[in-house]
Amino acid sequence: MNLSVNFAGLKLKNPVIAASGTFGFGREFSNFFDLNRLGGISVKGLTLEPRKGNPPPRIAETPGGILNSVGLQNPGVHAFIREEIPFLRQFDLPIIVNIAGNTPEDYCAMAEILSEADIDAIELNVSCPNVKKGCLLFGSTPEGVSEITAVVRKVCKKPLIVKLTPNVTDITQTAKAAEASGADCVSLINTLLGMAIDIEKRKPILANTMGGLSGPAVKPVAVRMVYQVSKEVKIPIIGMGGISNGEDAVEFLLAGASAVMVGTAGFVNPGVWVETAEGIEAYMKKHGFGKVSELTGALQE
Amino acid sequence: MNFDTIIRKTEKLSEGIYLIRLHSARIASKAVPGQFVNVRCSDGLNAYLRRPISICRVDRKNNTVDIVFMNRGKGTNLLCSFAQGDTLDAMGPLGNGFTLPKEKERIAVVGGGIGVFPLLYLLEESHCACKTAFLGFRTKEAIVLQDAFHRTAQKLVIATDDGSYGTNGLITAPFMAWLEAERPDRVYSCGPAPMMKIVARACVQKGIFCEVSMEQRMGCGIGACLVCACKVQDGDDYQYAHVCKDGPVFPAERLIF
Numbered sequence: 001m002n003l004s005v006n007f008a009g010l011k012l013k014n015p016v017i018a019a020s021g022t023f024g025f026g027r028e029f030s031n032f033f034d035l036n037r038l039g040g041i042s043v044k045g046l047t048l049e050p051r052k053g054n055p056p057p058r059i060a061e062t063p064g065g066i067l068n069s070v071g072l073q074n075p076g077v078h079a080f081i082r083e084e085i086p087f088l089r090q091f092d093l094p095i096i097v098n099i100a101g102n103t104p105e106d107y108c109a110m111a112e113i114l115s116e117a118d119i120d121a122i123e124l125n126v127s128c129p130n131v132k133k134g135c136l137l138f139g140s141t142p143e144g145v146s147e148i149t150a151v152v153r154k155v156c157k158k159p160l161i162v163k164l165t166p167n168v169t170d171i172t173q174t175a176k177a178a179e180a181s182g183a184d185c186v187s188l189i190n191t192l193l194g195m196a197i198d199i200e201k202r203k204p205i206l207a208n209t210m211g212g213l214s215g216p217a218v219k220p221v222a223v224r225m226v227y228q229v230s231k232e233v234k235i236p237i238i239g240m241g242g243i244s245n246g247e248d249a250v251e252f253l254l255a256g257a258s259a260v261m262v263g264t265a266g267f268v269n270p271g272v273w274v275e276t277a278e279g280i281e282a283y284m285k286k287h288g289f290g291k292v293s294e295l296t297g298a299l300q301e
Numbered sequence: 302m303n304f305d306t307i308i309r310k311t312e313k314l315s316e317g318i319y320l321i322r323l324h325s326a327r328i329a330s331k332a333v334p335g336q337f338v339n340v341r342c343s344d345g346l347n348a349y350l351r352r353p354i355s356i357c358r359v360d361r362k363n364n365t366v367d368i369v370f371m372n373r374g375k376g377t378n379l380l381c382s383f384a385q386g387d388t389l390d391a392m393g394p395l396g397n398g399f400t401l402p403k404e405k406e407r408i409a410v411v412g413g414g415i416g417v418f419p420l421l422y423l424l425e426e427s428h429c430a431c432k433t434a435f436l437g438f439r440t441k442e443a444i445v446l447q448d449a450f451h452r453t454a455q456k457l458v459i460a461t462d463d464g465s466y467g468t469n470g471l472i473t474a475p476f477m478a479w480l481e482a483e484r485p486d487r488v489y490s491c492g493p494a495p496m497m498k499i500v501a502r503a504c505v506q507k508g509i510f511c512e513v514s515m516e517q518r519m520g521c522g523i524g525a526c527l528v529c530a531c532k533v534q535d536g537d538d539y540q541y542a543h544v545c546k547d548g549p550v551f552p553a554e555r556l557i558f
Contacts, residue, residue, distance in 0.1 A: 027524075073527050267520045
């Protein structure tokens with residue numbers, strides 16, 4: 001069966017992409033499975049200059065999920081191009097580069113540099129909840145999303161994906177702003193801002209106090225948001241949030257996504273990406289779908 | 302992806318401390334002292350993440366691996382309910398182990414609480430001239446695997462926080478006194494951070510080779526998610542290394558406590 005999907009200038013052999021921030025640059029998981037089995041990879045969020053990230057503890061376990069506050073620890077865009085692209089190009093794998101910055105200039109500088117690099121798409125991270133400046137500040141309002149998307153669009157020669165935060169009153173407003181400002185695609189959801197407390201120490205578990213919630217716990221919120229956004233925008237949607245298997249992924253596709261990203265579940269089960277693609281295929285066989293794109297938005301209402 | 306192992310034995314070593322003996326050729330054939338396995342405590346959403354547990358002993362002939370843990374939360378509490386014959390999903394071995402000593406060298410290990418388990422594995426795999434073990438426990442009842450340490454080490458010093466057995470107080474006191482008189486070739490430490498800090502600092506000052514095994518809350522256990530950060534020297538600056546992939550064993554001089 002053909003699981004390929006083709007949207008926003010991206011050609012994926014299957015609709016399952018490794019989600020940014022959960023998969024590094026692919027090296028670690030390549031010891032556990034053949035990365036050629038992935039539909040694509042969205043690499044760890046990059047900034048113009050290297051970042052150290054937040055102090056530990058950076059993770060707290062919560063029911064059905066985790067809070068993280070890594071804080072964009074990364075080697076910077078230049079080291080990525082020099083050291084990680086050659087590694088990733090050993091695989092037949094579209095490379096989506098997730099970028100974050102403090103200022104519109106940061107985003108533009110990275111988009112310009114990456115437009116000349118051997119990559120397949122740029123994912124604008126305007127939704128990281130774990131850094132003090134920029135990023136989520138832009139993503140929290142339609143005006144902020146418009147501003148960043150529009151300036152990056154001018155210099156970006158690659159397909160442009162805008163990754164949306166769920167930490168807003170109405171995600172369709174930021175999605176529409178991204179579309180109107182030139183995004184080729186939106187991906188959602190980034191993590192939900194959360195907090196966990198150690199009641200014995202009477203202190204937050206995370207050194208950064210708050211962090212981003214991901215994992216199965218967020219899935220219903222994510223499906224709902226993908227559904228709402230699909231009603232309001234015409235550009236394709238990459239859905240994510242708590243996907244652990246093919247059935248979960250099919251929910252996102254039916255809600256309106258053209259592809260999905262899977263991340264946190266891989267910490268527990270490194271086979272989750274391959275199994276999710278297989279699960280989508282099994283569902284399609286069972287229900288007589290010939291192409292993944294037939295599933296997108298095929299919700300019976 | 303299958304990381305299944307079969308549980309051959311479970312044993313309560315002391316109050317809250319449990320041993321599980323896994324049968325796994327995959328782990329037994331590759332493991333080195335200092336490494337850990339990342340185990341799944343439930344299939345469900347309760348205790349969602351895997352739990353990193355250090356390897357305490359490996360029997361290569363019988364392909365068994367002993368792991369020891371403290372029941373101190375949701376995940377480890379679920380682990381306590383596993384029994385002989387059950388299947389346990391254990392990824393690994395993961396992480397970097399200790400640098401084993403050379404034949405003629407003299408080594409010391411300094412362990413506290415549940416930090417003593419990887420040190421037992423290290424001692425049993427170290428075929429060198431002289432091995433001294435300094436172990437600290439809260440109280441007499443918390444002392445575990447004393448016979449095993451006694452068999453493998455030429456000298457064993459035990460301290461208890463409450464003085465109910467051995468030296469009264471922290472294990473760092475007898476270790477530091479010993480270090481004034483002796484000059485070991487290598488020192489290894491695993492346990493509470495304040496203990497390791499004292500050991501590491503003393504060894505670095507004296508120019509003695511020292512490795513310590515760090516602990517931090519982990520996500521993936523393989524170096525992809527970057528959550529188990531640990532502060533290390535980077536020239537005049539610092540950076541965050543990751544306990545699961547860059548450690549858990551680090552050269553003492555690299556760490557910033």
